[in-house]
Amino acid sequence: DAGVIQSPRHEVTEMGQEVTLRCKPISGHDYLFWYRQTMMRGLELLIYFNNNVPIDDSGMPEDRFSAKMPNASFSTLKIQPSEPRDSAVYFCASKGVPGLAGVEQFFGPGTRLTVL
Amino acid sequence: KQEVTQIPAALSVPEGENLVLNCSFTDSAIYNLQWFRQDPGKGLTSLLLIQSSQREQTSGRLNASLDKSSGRSTLYIAASQPGDSATYLCAVFTVPQIGGGGADGLTFGKGTHLIIQP
Numbered sequence: 345d346a347g348v349i350q351s352p353r354h355e356v357t358e359m360g361q362e363v364t365l366r367c368k369p370i371s372g373h374d375y376l377f378w379y380r381q382t383m384m385r386g387l388e389l390l391i392y393f394n395n396n397v398p399i400d401d402s403g404m405p406e407d408r409f410s411a412k413m414p415n416a417s418f419s420t421l422k423i424q425p426s427e428p429r430d431s432a433v434y435f436c437a438s439k440g441v442p443g444l445a446g447v448e449q450f451f452g453p454g455t456r457l458t459v460l
Numbered sequence: 461k462q463e464v465t466q467i468p469a470a471l472s473v474p475e476g477e478n479l480v481l482n483c484s485f486t487d488s489a490i491y492n493l494q495w496f497r498q499d500p501g502k503g504l505t506s507l508l509l510i511q512s513s514q515r516e517q518t519s520g521r522l523n524a525s526l527d528k529s530s531g532r533s534t535l536y537i538a539a540s541q542p543g544d545s546a547t548y549l550c551a552v553f554t555v556p557q558i559g560g561g562g563a564d565g566l567t568f569g570k571g572t573h574l575i576i577q578p
Contacts (some may be wrong), residue, residue, distance in 0.1 A: 366540035377565050387549070403565075435503060448494060449566060451504040 346417035350436050356458045362424040365455045367436030368417055377437040377449065378411055378421050387435070393419065426459045433457070462487045462554045466569035474577050475542055481535040481572045488531050493496030494566065495524050495535050496549040504549065508535075540576045547571040 349368040357363055369376045377392040391401040396413045404411070408427070413419040423430055433456050437449040463486045473479055483493070492511050496504040508517045508524040510533070516525040523536040537544060551566035 379565070386553075386570040387566075387568035392565050395531075400565075437504075448506045448509045450506065451496075454504040456501075 346439055348436055350434075350452035350455050352455060353453060354456045354458075354460065357426055358460050359427055359460075360425045362422065363426045363430075363457060363459075365421040365434050365436075365457070367419045367421070368453060369419070369436070369438030370440070370450055371417065373438035373440040374416075374451075375439045375449075376413060376419050377439075378419070379435040379451075381433045381438065381454070382431075383436060390421070415459055423457075428456075428459045431457055431459050461492075461550060462567040464550060464552055464569035465524075465569050466548075466550055466572050468572060469570065470573040470575075472575040472577060473503065473540060475540060477540050478538050479574075481537070481550075481574070482519055482546050482550070483533040483535070483569055485531045485533075485552045485567075487554055488528050489555040491553045491555060493524075493526055493533050494553070495522075496551065498547045498549060498571070500546075507548075516523045542576045542578045545574055545576045547573045 348370055351366045375394050377426050378390040380390055381387045388403055390403045391411045392399055393413045396416060409423055411421045433454045435454045436452045439447045440448045467482045467568050490512050492509055494509045496505045497507050497562045498504050507522055508519055510524055510526040513526055521538040526533045549568055549571045552570045555565055
């Protein structure tokens with residue numbers, strides 16, 4: 345298995361532009377998570393899905409952020425409009441059943457976003 | 461709200477030493493605790509996962525312990541090598557509170573930046 349795949353690996357954009365980050369979870373995994381990592385705040389959970397349904401988006405910072413999972417093998421995290429303070433590394437992770445509690449999360453390589 | 465703290469924030473030791481990284485968490489109602497390694501500019505690699513009912517897990521030169529009641533975990537690295545240099549992250553998966561509140565993902569500490577000197 346190729347593991348969790350994220351694209352792009354690096355994204356540089358200007359303030360106000362729309363940014364779309366993509367993730368392909370490990371095949372067969374039922375849970376997908378989006379995290380953000382910054383120097384100041386460390387790693388924070390933004391949103392997670394179970395069977396393509398968003399379960400908890402309480403970590404999404406603002407309405408400028410949205411996430412979708414149209415099918416079991418693809419998810420997007422969109423920022424519109426982007427701001428310099430959104431600059432961070434965004435990680436996608438997935439985990440499978442059985443049991444939400446007993447299984448490791450596997451992380452993708454991350455997307456490093458820079459908003460100028 | 462769960463909070464995870466890792467001490468020390470940074471550590472530099474000569475090759476060959478045994479070392480201990482510490483992790484503490486405020487809410488002991490956890491499903492499991494996971495230790496990760498992160499190399500510069502890279503993603504996270506899972507090292508060990510300890511279920512809440514377990515006391516420790518071992519993988520090669522790594523040993524992780526868990527004392528859930530006191531909210532503590534340690535990662536022990538034996539005979540350290542330069543290749544062990546990385547940031548080590550501790551994360552807990554907290555039992556969701558009744559009535560909602562708190563996401564079901566992992567809560568991370570800010571990590572211990574480890575340098576092993578050749």
